[in-house]
Amino acid sequence: MDRAVQRGRVAGVVGGLTKKGAATRERIVAGAASLLRERGVDEVSLDDIRGATATSKSQLFHYFPDGRAQLLLAVAQYEAQEVLLDQQPQLDALGPPGSWAAWRDVVVDRYERQGTRCPMSALTRRLAPSHPEVGPVVAILLTTWQQKIEDGLRRAGVGEPRTKAMIILAALQGGVALLLATGDSTALRVALDQALDGLI
Amino acid sequence: MDRAVQRGRVAGVVGGLTKKGAATRERIVAGAASLLRERGVDEVSLDDIRGATATSKSQLFHYFPDGRAQLLLAVAQYEAQEVLLDQQPQLDALGPPGSWAAWRDVVVDRYERQGTRCPMSALTRRLAPSHPEVGPVVAILLTTWQQKIEDGLRRAGVGEPRTKAMIILAALQGGVALLLATGDSTALRVALDQALDGLI
Structure with a gap:
């Protein structure tokens, strides 16, 4: 498509x-x-x-x-959609063996290519002080993202998929925050691998 | 003191x-x-x-x-110091049994009380577009924080303390990012507990 x-x-x-x-x-x-x-x-x-x-x-x-x-x-809405589209089709295909490593590779590659410049973060930084409407854009992005990971975990038959999806998304978000602040993607790689333990 | x-x-x-x-x-x-x-x-x-x-x-x-x-x-420099001071003395005491749960409780409590308003994040959002000097303030905060966790892991005799410290800090940062965006601290709690698995 x-x-x-x-x-x-x-x-x-x-x-x-x-x-x-x-x-x-x-x-x-x-x-x-x-x-x-x-x-x-x-x-x-x-x-x-x-x-x-x-x-x-x-x-x-x-x-x-x-x-x-x-x-x-x-x-900002456009960039929020790009964040999810950049992970496709791997994000919607999460579930079967191999799908988690494939998605992890796409995510790590996306954020490594992006480096310390995140358009989404730059826009929300610029807009947030005066335009609270940007808050829901970020919240909807994160909720949608988490739901898609949870759907994949359900398809994989993993227990407590909602909790596990939070853990995976938090590891990803924290790893990206450290990458944006320091330029080093090691934390993103190790945190995401740890959160996906048992799936990859 | x-x-x-x-x-x-x-x-x-x-x-x-x-x-x-x-x-x-x-x-x-x-x-x-x-x-x-x-x-x-x-x-x-x-x-x-x-x-x-x-x-x-x-x-x-x-x-x-x-x-x-x-x-x-x-x-911003003052608030960065506050972030670490708010975790003391538990952060510098990391190592022995019980110390990890004590620190986790202090961190979760601090961020739950703070809710969706983070002074450090508000200041860096406001300053970052025009004042790149705020970048190193955040980077030094994160590096110091990670080092203190790593020191605790060494005292606890945990293997690969540097990698493990990254995983713990990424879980914490990601959990806080989700809390700031959604107002819900569940992700912070479950992600931090997962990252501290085996220590608490």
């Missing part, structure tokens, strides 16, 4: 827009996300985003009438 | 100040930290801090010539 189509299914929230309108909005958000990843949140103006996405001022206002913060929040 | 004395020993970095000067600076930073905890980083002005700490404009300028961001960075 095409990633844009997957993303539409994941999101399913662009209410009140025509199909063409939703596609235009998606194009602006994806372009903005790409620019923010390259340059950092504070180095990108609305004019830069207009330029990079070939969007007019009135178009941008049409989709984001509340301005820059509203667009940044849409980018 | 008095906490202010402990903090002075932990810090030991207020170069070029007399003993009285260091005490005044410490009083301003502690007062600012307390005000920021109460109201949130964005709701506190330099004038508020002057008022709460009975400091004159020229005094504040003397200790923090670069202004608000410099003072916020000093508060």
Whole structure:
């Protein structure tokens, strides 16, 4: 399945827009996300985003009438979806033998390539002080992530799948926090392997 | 030992100040930290801090010539020390039977009381986009924390103490990240207990 189509299914929230309108909005958000990843949140103006996405001022206002913060929040939602999509199809395939090691490899590789620059973390840092709406975006991402791990554990017939899913996600989150702070992925590797003990 | 004395020993970095000067600076930073905890980083002005700490404009300028961001960075350093001091004396006593459960209880209690408001995280969120100096403050906190856990594991005679310390700190950090995002401490409890398996 095409990633844009997957993303539409994941999101399913662009209410009140025509199909063409939703596609235009998606194009602006994806372009903005790409620019923010390259340059950092504070180095990108609305004019830069207009330029990079070939969007007019009135178009941008049409989709984001509340301005820059509203667009940044849409980018945060987009990046939250990317976090999960980057783990696919391995995340949804968790369960059988071999599936856990395959997912672990994809996760470690993603965060090692990303290094100390996490778009999701940069956006929430920037938005959180003034825009509490970003809180639920992070909470929904974590809840969805945990549920998908739990579903895999159920398919694998593991006991206490809810608790075990929390342990795995906490190890992953903590490992990523240490990677972001220190640039070293060793903690992510060893913590995730420890949490997946018995599965890989 | 008095906490202010402990903090002075932990810090030991207020170069070029007399003993009285260091005490005044410490009083301003502690007062600012307390005000920021109460109201949130964005709701506190330099004038508020002057008022709460009975400091004159020229005094504040003397200790923090670069202004608000410099003072916020000093508060971040202060809060980083608080994170470790809040785990004492249990953190430095890690090793013997019973010490791991005692430390776990202190850590879980601290983060449950704190809930979804983490002063350290709020400050680094606020400062990180424009003040990269906050990065090393977080990195040093995490490295010191991990080293103290590793020292405890060595005293307990545990194999691979460095790897095991990473696993424990990652579980703790990930559990706290999930608590901050969702308000639920279950992940912190189960992840930390799992990482401490065999020690408690």
